[in-house]
Amino acid sequence: MVDILHRIGIRATPEAVTHALSTADGVAGWWSATTTGDGGRGGRLSVPFDDPTHPYVIEVVDLDPGVSVRWRVVAGPPEWVGTHVEFRLSRPDDRTVVLFRHQGWAEPVEFMHHCSTKWATYLLSLREHLETGSGRPRPHDLKIDDWG
Amino acid sequence: MVDILHRIGIRATPEAVTHALSTADGVAGWWSATTTGDGGRGGRLSVPFDDPTHPYVIEVVDLDPGVSVRWRVVAGPPEWVGTHVEFRLSRPDDRTVVLFRHQGWAEPVEFMHHCSTKWATYLLSLREHLETGSGRPRPHDLKIDDWG
Numbered sequence: 001m002v003d004i005l006h007r008i009g010i011r012a013t014p015e016a017v018t019h020a021l022s023t024a025d026g027v028a029g030w031w032s033a034t035t036t037g038d039g040g041r042g043g044r045l046s047v048p049f050d051d052p053t054h055p056y057v058i059e060v061v062d063l064d065p066g067v068s069v070r071w072r073v074v075a076g077p078p079e080w081v082g083t084h085v086e087f088r089l090s091r092p093d094d095r096t097v098v099l100f101r102h103q104g105w106a107e108p109v110e111f112m113h114h115c116s117t118k119w120a121t122y123l124l125s126l127r128e129h130l131e132t133g134s135g136r137p138r139p140h141d142l143k144i145d146d147w148g
Numbered sequence: 149m150v151d152i153l154h155r156i157g158i159r160a161t162p163e164a165v166t167h168a169l170s171t172a173d174g175v176a177g178w179w180s181a182t183t184t185g186d187g188g189r190g191g192r193l194s195v196p197f198d199d200p201t202h203p204y205v206i207e208v209v210d211l212d213p214g215v216s217v218r219w220r221v222v223a224g225p226p227e228w229v230g231t232h233v234e235f236r237l238s239r240p241d242d243r244t245v246v247l248f249r250h251q252g253w254a255e256p257v258e259f260m261h262h263c264s265t266k267w268a269t270y271l272l273s274l275r276e277h278l279e280t281g282s283g284r285p286r287p288h289d290l291k292i293d294d295w296g
Contacts, residue, residue, distance in 0.1 A: 002150065006268075007261035009293030092294050099261055113155035113247055120154075120268030124292075144272075145157030146240050 004102040004116045008123045009095035012130040014066035017096045020130055021069040021087050022060050030126040030135035032056075044074065049138060050148070056080070079111055098123065117144050152250040152264045156271045157243035160278040162214035165244045168278060169217040169235050170208050178274040178283035180204075192222065197286060198296070204228070227259055246271065265292050 010017060020026035023039035027047065034052075037045035041063040048055040055075070061084070062070035071085040083104035090097045100123060105112050121142045129135025136142060158165060168174035171187035175195065182200075185193035189211040196203040203223070209232070210218035219233040231252035238245045248271060253260050269290045277283025284290060 002153075003256065004153070004264070005150075005256055005261040006265040007258065007293055007295075008265055095294055097293055099258065101261075108151065108153055110155065110247065113153040113249075116152070116264065117154040117156055117268050117271065120265050121272075123265065124269075124290075142272075145155055145245055146243055147155075 002105050002108045002112070004100075004105070004112065004119055006100040006116075006120055006123055007097065008100070008127055009092075009097045010127045010130050011095050014089045014091060014096045016130055017087075017089055017098060017126075018063070018065045018067075018069060020126060022063050028137060029129040030137050031122055033137040033139065035137075049076075058085070077111070079105065079109060098126075111147075114145060114147050118148075150253050150256045150260070152248075152253070152260065152267055154248040154264075154268055154271055155245065156248070156275055157240075157245045158275045158278050159243050162237045162239060162244045164278055165235075165237055165246060165274075166211070166213045166215075166217060168274060170211050176285060177277040178285050179270055181285040181287065183285075197224075206233070225259070227253065227257060246274075259295075262293060262295050266296075 020029060024035050024037045024045055027045055028035040032047045032049060035045055035047045037043060039045055039060060041060055044057055044059050046055040046057055057075035058071040059074050061072045067089055069087045073080045073083050083102060086101045088099040102119060121144060125136040168177060172183050172185045172193055175193055176183040180195045180197060183193055183195045185191060187193055187208060189208055192205055192207050194203040194205055205223035206219040207222050209220045215237055217235045221228045221231050231250060234249045236247040250267060269292060273284040
């Protein structure tokens with residue numbers, strides 16, 4: 001098992017960060033603009049990417065507002081299904097620091113390299129969304145390579 | 149052992165990418181603006197970050213122009229010393245795709261999370277440097293959190 005790790009500091013409250021990670025309108029602000037669903041603990045979010053008829057589906061399996069959010073990937077790329085995405089929050093200064101971990105990858109395939117860089121750009125988008133009100137969710141996401 | 153993985157596509161030749169990864173003036177264009185040293189296979193580069201009296205030092209241990217570059221970290225943060233940074237190049241379209249791996253971390257410490265996101269921003273800087281002539285090497289690097 002290998003993980004994708006990231007760390008970003010955001011000038012927003014832990015509660016605002018939690019909202020952006022666990023609700024449809026929050027996730028729509030930085031990851032995929034057409035996200036729908038219930039959110040909240042045990043809720044599921046539908047997150048369209050390339051193929052609108054086959055959105056990624058994530059379940060919010062843990063939610064401790066201001067402290068941590070954990071997703072399970074229910075549908076999406078084969079390499080993603082069954083993996084978990086965890087966000088742990090801390091407050092070292094006026095920023096909320098997000099420790100990110102996408103865990104459960106079976107192998108460090110080339111697609112995992114792509115997803116690691118892409119997650120970094122989406123976490124920068126999360127910061128922009130929360131600090132300026134204007135993130136870069138798909139389809140406005142920063143393209144990084146020939147895969148998007 | 150855990151690795152940091154990334155993937156980025158750059159509209160430049162594999163030879164230009166190799167140059168940017170294995171010479172002092174190349175590395176100065178995207179990682180640390182005050183990089184000095186010999187570069188080339190077996191050469192060492194001195195790459196200053198926070199403390200100019202204690203630069204990071206990397207040795208170019210493998211160099212296959214247009215194909216791959218591999219560094220060994222000789223001096224730098226304790227977690228980095230002895231680790232390797234590998235860049236493998238391919239050419240799926242008019243872009244050179246860089247597969248990045250920073251390998252040999254002993255533990256997935258919080259600093260590794262930071263470095264993973266920071267590497268993504270430096271690879272975006274490498275792309276800007278090669279595509280536009282103007283990257284974001286330190287001290288012009290994008291700050292991502294309370295650690296820089």
